[in-house]
Amino acid sequence: MVVSTQLDPIIEPYRNTVNAWTDSWRLPDLLDQVTIEFSSRMRTSIGLCYPERSLIRLHPVVRELEERLFLEILCHELAHVAVYRLFGRGAQPHGREWASLLNASGFSARTRLPQGTIFSTERQRATRKTVLWHHRCPQCQAARTARRPVYTWRCANCRNHGRPGKLEIEREEAWG
Ligand SMILES: [Zn+2]
Numbered sequence: 001m002v003v004s005t006q007l008d009p010i011i012e013p014y015r016n017t018v019n020a021w022t023d024s025w026r027l028p029d030l031l032d033q034v035t036i037e038f039s040s041r042m043r044t045s046i047g048l049c050y051p052e053r054s055l056i057r058l059h060p061v062v063r064e065l066e067e068r069l070f071l072e073i074l075c076h077e078l079a080h081v082a083v084y085r086l087f088g089r090g091a092q093p094h095g096r097e098w099a100s101l102l103n104a105s106g107f108s109a110r111t112r113l114p115q116g117t118i119f120s121t122e123r124q125r126a127t128r129k130t131v132l133w134h135h136r137c138p139q140c141q142a143a144r145t146a147r148r149p150v151y152t153w154r155c156a157n158c159r160n161h162g163r164p165g166k167l168e169i170e171r172e173e174a175w176g
Pocket residue numbers: 137138139140141142155156157158165
């Protein structure tokens with residue numbers, strides 16, 4: 001379990017708020033078990049979640065949003081980690097389990113922000129419904145990306161060395 005010892009100064013003031021959400025999800029201390037990174041290299045989304053790695057990546061632009069919207073995005077991504085922990089990989093990314101966590105925290109379960117909130121309309125159009133699946137080899141970190149999960153892919157490098165080459169598959173969250 002990765003423990004992020006240093007919470008981003010942007011997140012820190014909201015620790016109590018976030019803890020209230022995760023308490024109601026019956027996942028106290030979830031915040032301390034999740035790594036939250038800010039990355040300006042994100043091109044297609046403002047928030048990504050890798051539930052199996054307990055990793056949330058946010059575009060720095062979210063720091064400049066009004067507080068309510070910022071918290072909604074944080075809650076949205078954190079709820080993905082919570083759904084994975086509570087219900088496993090079978091639950092839909094934006095399914096009813098996820099929606100109930102958002103609602104319990106006082107947010108509507110929407111997956112799109114109002115037009116023009118952050119990125120240009122053009123970019124919103126281009127990125128809408130973009131879902132990427134990362135296929136990563138846990139042995140050698142080789143990675144491939146596709147628009148769907150490909151369960152039959154194996155790591156060629158590992159196969160060449162007599163290993164099974166099984167890949168870990170993760171869905172990349174893309175907000176429109
Ligand atoms: Zn490999």
